[in-house]
Amino acid sequence: MQRIAVDMDEVIADALGELLARYNRDNGQSVTKADIQGKWLWQALPEEARQQIDAYLQSEDFFEDLPVIEDSQEILQRMSQRYEIFIATAAMAFPNSFGTKYRWLRRHFPFLSPHNFVFCGDKSILHADFLIDDMPYNLAGFRGEGILFTSPHNVGAIGHRRADTWQDVAKLFLA
Amino acid sequence: MQRIAVDMDEVIADALGELLARYNRDNGQSVTKADIQGKWLWQALPEEARQQIDAYLQSEDFFEDLPVIEDSQEILQRMSQRYEIFIATAAMAFPNSFGTKYRWLRRHFPFLSPHNFVFCGDKSILHADFLIDDMPYNLAGFRGEGILFTSPHNVGAIGHRRADTWQDVAKLFLA
CATH class of the missing domain: 3.40.50.1000 (HAD superfamily/HAD-like)
Incomplete structure (x- = not known):
């Protein structure tokens, strides 16, 4: 076999969908996967967003849902x-x-x-x-x-x- | 390389040393590794010890120390x-x-x-x-x-x- x-x-x-949902929720944005074609998420978002994204990934519950x-x-x-x-x-x-x-x-x-x-x-x-x-x-x-x-x-x-x-x-x- | x-x-x-230490402590025993040569721990201990051993292994802190x-x-x-x-x-x-x-x-x-x-x-x-x-x-x-x-x-x-x-x-x- x-x-x-x-x-x-x-x-x-x-995971990307969840990151975008959290980012949009916390920043009043509406970034979609279509908006970031050809890029890593952190390349597509403003520099300030990196720490936010890192914090989402490191949070205990991120991978839960x-x-x-x-x-x-x-x-x-x-x-x-x-x-x-x-x-x-x-x-x-x-x-x-x-x-x-x-x-x-x-x-x-x-x-x-x-x-x-x-x-x-x-x-x-x-x-x-x-x-x-x-x-x-x-x-x-x-x-x-x-x-x-x-x-x-x-x-x-x-x-x-x-x-x-x-x-x-x-x-x-x-x- | x-x-x-x-x-x-x-x-x-x-892990075996820690299991023996916990088993001996909780049962007033002094089983050593030399006593169990050629056996799995659960074969060497009385039948009643199995649940105890399982509980040690499943406890949150077992692998910590x-x-x-x-x-x-x-x-x-x-x-x-x-x-x-x-x-x-x-x-x-x-x-x-x-x-x-x-x-x-x-x-x-x-x-x-x-x-x-x-x-x-x-x-x-x-x-x-x-x-x-x-x-x-x-x-x-x-x-x-x-x-x-x-x-x-x-x-x-x-x-x-x-x-x-x-x-x-x-x-x-x-x-």
Whole structure:
């Protein structure tokens, strides 16, 4: 059985959407994902916003209530019948996030075993056939085949097979 | 640079020693590691002790104050000059342990980067040249070369190169 490692933030968990919602709420703004195409969030917002964004990310509850990326539940459930699915998230940058990330995964992806969760820093440690991730940097260090999941910050990146949506992932792995 | 993954409990963190200390304290006993050679702790203790042991493992503070396994700090520090060292611990069985395990590693192994910590369930996900671990089961699923670190429960296990102490690890990797 082939093994697929799946990133969490921006692939199954909409951390960017939650950051934008909090930023807009606290600053009376209405920035959308469409407004920040081709940029990291901190490049798209005023300099003063950086500390605010950092504070959101470091807060205890940030990862608790992240929206689920569209179609990821249904398609991962179908994929889990045919592949060994691992969730691999770079949690070490946010030591406060371990418990909330674990609970979020159990709540929204109850069909995945915690045995297959990986909280790491450097994804080159993963031994899998595929890695679905929004960070070109993570795919570059990975020894299997990388699939770049589209996110505003990576729209200009080249060199990897790409999935814009979970329907695209289904086409790659469930066709 | 070759990459070495190192398990935490029973390899650098003396979880068994802490379990024995708590069990002895709460039951007026004086069971030692020598008394349980060739057995898992729960095989060596009376049936009634199992719930007690489970409760110790699940308690919030258990992993906070584990003694450091002898010589592991000095030798890992020397090894980290010549190898890429990752710490890989099966934390998913103890979701309460994430934060304490992270803090324990930062406190006792400050020369290791959190970027190289891996909290996982199934160690077959690791991509490394070597894995030093006390669980024959973990080594069996690992694709690199396994080194079995001696612990009372594994003294009868065969089929892997073995290190009884960190001095033995130094002989293998720093000779």
